[in-house]
Amino acid sequence: MKMINEKRTVTPEKAMEILKNHGTIVTLKDAEYILSIMYKFAKLAVNQYVKK
Numbered sequence: 001m002k003m004i005n006e007k008r009t010v011t012p013e014k015a016m017e018i019l020k021n022h023g024t025i026v027t028l029k030d031a032e033y034i035l036s037i038m039y040k041f042a043k044l045a046v047n048q049y050v051k052k
Helices: 012-021 028-051
Strands: none
Touching: 012 028
C-alpha cells in the first residue's frame, strides 16, 4: 500500500478500536485498507464540493 505524506488523524489502531466497539473485528492490515479508502472518498467529496 502506497503511503503519501498526509496528516491523518485516525490511526489504523484507532480505527480497529472504533470498529471493535461497533462489533466488527478487523486486522491491522484491513484497518489500513479501510482508512485508505475512506480518505480517498473524503478527498473526492471535498473536490466535488469545491468544484460546484
